[in-house]
Amino acid sequence: MFQRSPSLVEQVKSYLKRQILQGNFDNGRIPAEVELARNLNVSRNTVRDALSRLEIEGVIIRRQGAGTFINKAGLMVKSQLSEIVPYQALIEEYGCTPAIELISVEELPSPATAEKLHRHADEPFLLVKKRFLADNQPVIFSSTYLPTRIIRRAYTPDDLRRPVFEFIPEFCEQDFSYFLTELVPLIPPDWLVSALKLPPQKSALVSFEEIGYNQNNEPALMAISYFRNDLLRLRLIRQNSS
Amino acid sequence: MFQRSPSLVEQVKSYLKRQILQGNFDNGRIPAEVELARNLNVSRNTVRDALSRLEIEGVIIRRQGAGTFINKAGLMVKSQLSEIVPYQALIEEYGCTPAIELISVEELPSPATAEKLHRHADEPFLLVKKRFLADNQPVIFSSTYLPTRIIRRAYTPDDLRRPVFEFIPEFCEQDFSYFLTELVPLIPPDWLVSALKLPPQKSALVSFEEIGYNQNNEPALMAISYFRNDLLRLRLIRQNSS
DNA sequence: TAGTGGTCTAGACCACATA
């Protein structure tokens, strides 16, 4: 039924999610774990791992002694903030057609960025500005600062259109590990109002200020992303952990 | 070494976190999983579950073939947005002394809230307003709407000062399951500026608009919380999930 | 090549919900 890679757990998870989205389970009830394990020919632990991930995503609810059930409210949550998702895929989750525009690419020093990334103050950075559209409406604007020195291979503008956490492994001879993200609200400055085509009456935006770390836990890049909150609602599930 | 409840995994996790915070591991390296399992007299799976949770929290980094290491950068992340944490505990995480003020308690109808919670438009709600201080500075303001009808026991103002997800199991004969939260930036209105003693030059705030669900996955309450972002930075770790 | 984390299994027992 399943192959070796990606992991069995991941395959079972996406299989179950597909079944859920297609409405293949009656009464919003998911079969018992032992039954799923038998049918899919995997161990119960594997099924449980897959279900645990779906529970964290908010897709299902488990009740000891009662069973496992689909969570319709949770299906509204499109973005797991704790996961790294390409903005393109995020826009698709909202049922929109995504598009990426490469606004500008410059090389310049940035002492403020240098300090955050533990680099020399006069070191040059590649500043890449991008805009993401959903159904032709601008919804995200991102600025990425990449130390020029870590780039080891030649790249084209098309390469820069890709998510930076994919660019790094391919062009910088290092792996990407995680983002440390700070959530910052702001009143958009004029340049952002026009870049995102915001309505004239000023309202607030959310931005992510992120530092990306490589496999050695060294800071490798800085990025700021601005979200048009009226079109792209950021939702999340909050649960009791213990 | 360990007891039966809470779960072994939880005990191992908090034990390891304590060791990490106390600096009991040299070179930022955590012993091998098999060694931890042997020393703590639990199975390797139990150790792995505990380590996985610490990894999600950003406290450690695991590298296949190399080992498990402390993540100093990740220790800056105080709030797991995907977890429900009492605001009081959150403020303590930032190293501040917390205080809770019960601002007001009213009973009133709220058609907008009623619609979100699938209740009759003219049904009364208990509106509880609270303010949270960190080192005597106001940092969070929260408004909670609770359908009056679900309250089954008499309560005192002191009971209302507690987190609402603790109030519900105790006074409403239902369990609390999770919050569905929407992240909304806003320019603070005047009443909020004075409630949080914000500086005169206007800046933006983040708010959480949350709907709380009970064990039957029915909406039970609505809450809005406003965070003073200059004092309480919201940080999170974003990782590759697969 | 030795040691580490990553994955998966089979099975045991417990706690809880439902009837």
Added chain:
DNA sequence: ATGTGGTCTAGACCACTAA
């Protein structure tokens, strides 16, 4: 009393890192 999810174990094998 039955069936469900919750926890834990012991052990196998794989994939990767580093010396």
